[in-house]
Amino acid sequence: MSTPLHRLKAEFFKTLGHPVRIRVLELLSEREHGVAEMLRDTGVEPAYLSQQLAVLRRASMVVARREGTAVYYALTSHQVTELLLIARSILAGVPAGQADMQSGLRTVAPREKTP
Helix, strand or coil: CCCCHHHHHHHHHHHCCCHHHHHHHHHHHHCCEEHHHHHHHHCCCHHHHHHHHHHHHHCCCEEEEEECCEEEEEECCCHHHHHHHHHHHHHHCCCCCCHHHHHHHHHCCCCCCCC
């Protein structure tokens, strides 16, 4: 018996339900990043970043490649970037009174890729 689609969607959104994973996906929406860059840009400990990257790899949202001793990550689909932009758009429409959240939208928005 196959897993119902609503359960698969719930697992997918659970994967997105962590601030560090979202930040990693935002960074990767711009371009491929090395682990050292992501450590600097996320401000988390190496073991913690490794944990979060493993979750994203298991969900097939990112792929890793090794170049010498360095490891680089990239998104597996440009649709992740689109999803982050859609989420930003939805959140930007949230009623006033949530100014903290809205100011955060301006500071961490993924860049749109030009075709």
